Structures are given as C-alpha cells and as structure tokens.
Amino acid sequence: MTFSSKQIKGGLEEYKGEWSTPQITHLLKRVMFGAKPADVNYFKTKTLSQSVDELLKPQSFPEPPLNYYNTSDYTDPTGIALGATWAFAAYGDGTLNSKRRNSYKAWWLQQMFYQGRSLHEKMILFWHNHFSTEADTVSDARYLYKHHSLLRKFALGNFKTFVREMSIDPAMLVYLNGNKNTKTAPDENYGRELQELFTMGKGSDSKYTEDDVKAAARVLTGxxxxxxTIDYSFTPSRHDTSDKTFSSYYNNTVIKGKSGTDGMLELDELVNMLFQKEELSKFICRKIYQFFVHYDLNESVEKNVITPLAEIFRKNNFEITPVLSTLFKSHFFYDAQLYGAVIKSPLDLVIGNLREFDVIFPNPKTEFVDVYTFFVEVVRQGTIMQQSIGDPPNVAGWAAYYQQPIFYEAWITADTYPKRVQYTDTIVANGITRNGKRIQIDVIAFAKNLPKPNDPNLLITDSIALLYKVPVSAERIEQLKRDILLSGQSSDYYWTEIWDTMLVRPQDTMTLVKSKLQSLYQYLLSLPEYQLT
Incomplete structure (x- = not known):
C-alpha cells in the first residue's frame, strides 16, 4: 500500500465537513462490522457528534451461550438441557468441553452479527486481541466465557480497573501460568506480558528491566x-511476602511485602505504579490508532494524534470512551486519504458481508440450534482465512495488528484471497445450507433498498457507494453495466424494463433479474476493492 499518514493535514480538532454516505460508511466500517444500509440512512438523520455519542453507548449484556449440542446421540453429562446455558455448570469431560467451546465461539459471532448501533462489539474484539488468550490453551469453556464477560464489561470503561481485573481473571491466570506462580517457583510469564504487551509496550521509551519483570512476578504470587467455583482465589502460603524493588524506570518503587490476605493488596500497588508512567497511555493510544485508523505511525501522528490522545486518556483517569470520542470526531479521522486504506480482517469481511446484505438467519429464539449451527460454519470461515475467534495465534494476538512492516497486509495471501472470494461467491449464489435450512444474500431485496434500482447506472454506483471505500472508474462501471446488466446491449432501457416487469409480474423476469444481480454482486465482492475498508 502506498498510503502514508504524513500526507494528512490536521489533528484532533473536531471535524466540521460534509456528513453523508462517504463519511458515515467510513466510520461505520471501521467501528462496527460492516455498514448496513439501514444504519447509514439512520445516521444521516444525526450529526457527526450525535452519531459518535450513540455509537459509544455500551450494549447490554446478552444472554450467555447455550447448549445447542444435545442430540439423539449425545446428552450433556452435567445435566444441562438443550437451550439452557452451560456457562456456570460443572466441567464435565473433554468431549463436552469441546462442544461448549464451539458453542462459545458461535455465540460470540452472533453478538457481532446482531450488534446494535454501537462500537461495543468491535472494542471487545480489540481488547481480545490486546489481552490475548487462546481457547485451545485455556481449554475450559467456562473460563473463556468469564474472560469474554470481562472484555465486555470494560470494553468502553476504565482501563486501569480493567488491567487489575485481568490480572486475576481465571482464563488469563491459566493462559500465562499465573495459577502456577508461587514464592518457591516464581513464574515470570504474566509479569513480563503485563508490561511488554498489556501496559508499556516495547517502544524506545519503555525501559523497564528484567528485574522489573521478576519483581512483578513476585507481587503476583499466590x-x-x-x-x-469457576473463579480465582488467593492462597497466602504461596505468596512471596518479601519486599519487591523496581528499577529507576519506576522511580525505584518498593512494594512492601504483605502476609495473609493482605498479600492481594500488592496487586493494587503494582497497578498504581504502572499507571504513573506516561508511556502506558501512549502505548494504548497507539494500539487504538493502529486498530481503527492505520498502522503508519510517524512523527506527525505521534505529535498531532497520539500525544494529545494520551493526555486526554490520563486527564480522564484512564477512561477509554473519551479517547474514542475524540478520535472518531476528529478532523484527522475523516481525511479522505484514510478511506479504503485498511485491509479488512477476516471477521470484518465475513460478519460485515452478512450484515451489509442483511442476511436472514433462522429465528434465534425458536430455532437457536440452527442459528448456532450456522455460526459454527461462520467461525470456520474466519478460521480458514486466518482469524479464528477466541484463538489468536499467540499472546501478542494476530500478527496483522502488530507485525512490522506489513501489518494487516498479512491478511491477504495467495491462500487466503481465493478463500475470501470463494466465501462471497457462495453466499451470493448458493448460500450455506444446514439441516435443510439456508442462509443466503437476497440480491433482489438488497437492490430494492437502493434509491433507484431500475436505473442500471445508479444501481451500480449506489451499490459501490455502500460496499466500497475506494473509487471505481467510470469505464469500469460502464463495463459492468454493459456486460452484466444489459447483456451486451447498448440501451439502459433493457434493464429498466426487466426490473419494472419483475415488480408487477414476478413470474416473467424475476429469475433473469436475480441471475444478473447475482453475477453483479459476485463480481463486485470478488474485487480487491471489496477487501478494503
């Protein structure tokens, strides 16, 4: 990609320019999964400030994942009935736990698909990548659900409290060996990642030492x-009660050793110490910027975006929402050079595609088994494109969010690009069938929601305005119209006539209209432009 944020003028001053389809789709595609036409139209009735404020409202907690896996050949051995939640039940065995993990992942993607007009779900994914855990390593699906609940609770909340709670989260304790960290055998795993990946980062101004890692590990023993109980507990006899001395980077802070249950107070002192460092706020703001805006960090971005955002973060006692509000209302964010400058993640592609075309699933209340079964397939699609929800490849998360110099260009390879096209081709042409039911893009319904679908020129340009974030040449549009909608004919009236006829006599031209629209959308979704957001 040739884009460079050095070309962008301005910073965090509030954007005062045009607020219409280009700006709205840019915002929605970045902070949600896809820009649904209904949502685009809705936010046209709001100002930019009103839109961002509404998007920043957290969603209510959804009902927990369900047992969808009871069949004539299998029954949950812990007694959880079909349609009941397993999230607080007994463990069972390995087979049951594997089924529950599938339920958890399918449930999670349902939350993305059914999201309201809020960026809450996208922030949960952001924090999932930041506080990365792997389902296969944690194993226990109940811990995974509890970990997700923590991500959901603090996604738009207070980062300082978030870090403290994450340090004693059962899934994280298992994943980074915190539950094995004792005074006789200190385990440095979490103490290291707490600083390197979760709070300070590895930048030039992050100068904690190996001794700081060891001291943090000793604080976290017990x-x-x-x-x-599906929870953590503290065992005083396993806790290191000696004093922990940190380096000059942390102003030679000494955390006095404490005995008994007072040993848990050392965690609060450790968190307080970490949050005194200015680098922490900059590191988190950089990650937010790279996730939502672009990976290119340079002196201009550091000066005009990261540094002032970090100051806002600190002044607001590490509340996340003020940072996001400032960024998504900023002049910088709406610079047209940022439109289409990011490659969609697999989940952005798959979930965004289903949402933008308003694909209809079975009723999630009465046909939840079918819904879960379909979303297990959606999970699989993301996985084969290299983004397995719940299972980032390592503690650093997905490489596309941090690996220099290519970052999210890594999503597109000779292996993954054909799989992306195969997915969109299938969901348009044949759909996905499970248990005799089908989910599929209804191309006619999508076209009907456009302003003037009987005009072939507007049909194509209005579709592109919703689906793409980069311009398409007039020559390409003319070719699409001629080759697909007009079947090589020269008159636009050909398409207008078969469309209008379909509306009054569906039996005459609906099959023809559907075939042409399927060819059109298969083509549009297969192009590189659709991979950009």
Missing part, C-alpha cells in the same frame, strides 16, 4: 483457579 493466585490459584478453582474449577468448582
């Missing part, structure tokens, strides 16, 4: 996880 925590264990119980499969019975």
């Amino acid at each position: 925590y264990v996880v119980s499969a019975l």
Whole structure:
C-alpha cells in the first residue's frame, strides 16, 4: 500500500465537513462490522457528534451461550438441557468441553452479527486481541466465557480497573501460568506480558528491566483457579511476602511485602505504579490508532494524534470512551486519504458481508440450534482465512495488528484471497445450507433498498457507494453495466424494463433479474476493492 499518514493535514480538532454516505460508511466500517444500509440512512438523520455519542453507548449484556449440542446421540453429562446455558455448570469431560467451546465461539459471532448501533462489539474484539488468550490453551469453556464477560464489561470503561481485573481473571491466570506462580517457583510469564504487551509496550521509551519483570512476578504470587467455583482465589502460603524493588524506570518503587490476605493488596500497588508512567497511555493510544485508523505511525501522528490522545486518556483517569470520542470526531479521522486504506480482517469481511446484505438467519429464539449451527460454519470461515475467534495465534494476538512492516497486509495471501472470494461467491449464489435450512444474500431485496434500482447506472454506483471505500472508474462501471446488466446491449432501457416487469409480474423476469444481480454482486465482492475498508 502506498498510503502514508504524513500526507494528512490536521489533528484532533473536531471535524466540521460534509456528513453523508462517504463519511458515515467510513466510520461505520471501521467501528462496527460492516455498514448496513439501514444504519447509514439512520445516521444521516444525526450529526457527526450525535452519531459518535450513540455509537459509544455500551450494549447490554446478552444472554450467555447455550447448549445447542444435545442430540439423539449425545446428552450433556452435567445435566444441562438443550437451550439452557452451560456457562456456570460443572466441567464435565473433554468431549463436552469441546462442544461448549464451539458453542462459545458461535455465540460470540452472533453478538457481532446482531450488534446494535454501537462500537461495543468491535472494542471487545480489540481488547481480545490486546489481552490475548487462546481457547485451545485455556481449554475450559467456562473460563473463556468469564474472560469474554470481562472484555465486555470494560470494553468502553476504565482501563486501569480493567488491567487489575485481568490480572486475576481465571482464563488469563491459566493462559500465562499465573495459577502456577508461587514464592518457591516464581513464574515470570504474566509479569513480563503485563508490561511488554498489556501496559508499556516495547517502544524506545519503555525501559523497564528484567528485574522489573521478576519483581512483578513476585507481587503476583499466590493466585490459584478453582474449577468448582469457576473463579480465582488467593492462597497466602504461596505468596512471596518479601519486599519487591523496581528499577529507576519506576522511580525505584518498593512494594512492601504483605502476609495473609493482605498479600492481594500488592496487586493494587503494582497497578498504581504502572499507571504513573506516561508511556502506558501512549502505548494504548497507539494500539487504538493502529486498530481503527492505520498502522503508519510517524512523527506527525505521534505529535498531532497520539500525544494529545494520551493526555486526554490520563486527564480522564484512564477512561477509554473519551479517547474514542475524540478520535472518531476528529478532523484527522475523516481525511479522505484514510478511506479504503485498511485491509479488512477476516471477521470484518465475513460478519460485515452478512450484515451489509442483511442476511436472514433462522429465528434465534425458536430455532437457536440452527442459528448456532450456522455460526459454527461462520467461525470456520474466519478460521480458514486466518482469524479464528477466541484463538489468536499467540499472546501478542494476530500478527496483522502488530507485525512490522506489513501489518494487516498479512491478511491477504495467495491462500487466503481465493478463500475470501470463494466465501462471497457462495453466499451470493448458493448460500450455506444446514439441516435443510439456508442462509443466503437476497440480491433482489438488497437492490430494492437502493434509491433507484431500475436505473442500471445508479444501481451500480449506489451499490459501490455502500460496499466500497475506494473509487471505481467510470469505464469500469460502464463495463459492468454493459456486460452484466444489459447483456451486451447498448440501451439502459433493457434493464429498466426487466426490473419494472419483475415488480408487477414476478413470474416473467424475476429469475433473469436475480441471475444478473447475482453475477453483479459476485463480481463486485470478488474485487480487491471489496477487501478494503
């Protein structure tokens, strides 16, 4: 990609320019999964400020994941009935736990698909990548659900409290060996990642030492996880009660050793110490910027975006929402050079595609088994495109969010691009069938929601305005019209006539109209332009 944010003028001053389809789709495609036409039209009735304020409202907690896996050949051995939640049940066995993990992942993608007009779900994915855990390593689906609940609770909340709670989260304790960290055998895994990946980063101004990692590990001794309570507990006899001295980077802070249950107070002191460092706020703001805006960080971005955002973060006692509000209302964010400058993640592609075309699933209340079964397939699609929800490849998350110099260009390879096209081709032409039911893009319904679908020129340009974030040449549009909608004919009236006829006599031309629209949208979704957001 040739884009460079050095070309962008301005910073975090509030955007005062045009607020219409280009700006709205840019915002929605970045902060949600796709820009649904209904949402685009809705936000046209709001100002930019009103739109961002509404998008920043957190969603209510959804009902927990369900047992969809009871069949004539299998029954949950812990007694959880079909349609009931397993999230707080006994463990069972490995087979059951594997089924529950599938349920958890399918449930999670349902939350993305059914999201309201809020960026809450996208922020949960952001924090999932930041506080990365792997489902296969944590294993226990109940811990995974509890971890997700923590991400959901603090996604738009207070980062300082978030870090503290994450440090004693059962899934994180298992994933980074915190439950094995004792005074006789300190485990440095979490103490290292807490600083390197979760708070300070690895930038030039992040100068914590190996001794700081060791001291943090000793602070965090004594925590264990119980499969019975599905929670952490603190065992004073496993805790290191000696004093912990940190380096000059942390102003030679000494955390006095404490005995008994007072040992848990050391965690609060550790968090307080970390949050005194200015680099922490900059590191988090850089990650937010790279996730939502672009990976290119240079001196201009550092000066005009990151530094002032970090100051806002600190002045607001590490509340996340003020940072996001400032960024998404800023002049910088709406510079047209940012439109289409990011490659969609697999989840952005798959979930965004389903949402933008308003694909209809079975009723999630009465046909939840079918809904879960379909979303298991959606999980699989993301996985084969290299983004397995719940299972980032390592503690650093998905490489596309951090690996220099290519970052999210890594999403597109000789292997993954054909799989993306195969997915969009299938969902348009044949759909996905499970248990005798089908989910599929209804191309006619999508076209009907456009302003003037019987005009072949507007049909194509209005579709492109919703689906693409980069311009398409007039020559390409003319070719699409001629080759697909007009079947090589020269008169636009050909398309107008078969469309208008379909509306009054569907039996005459609906099959022809559907075939042409399927060819059109298969082509549009297969192009590189559709991979950009």
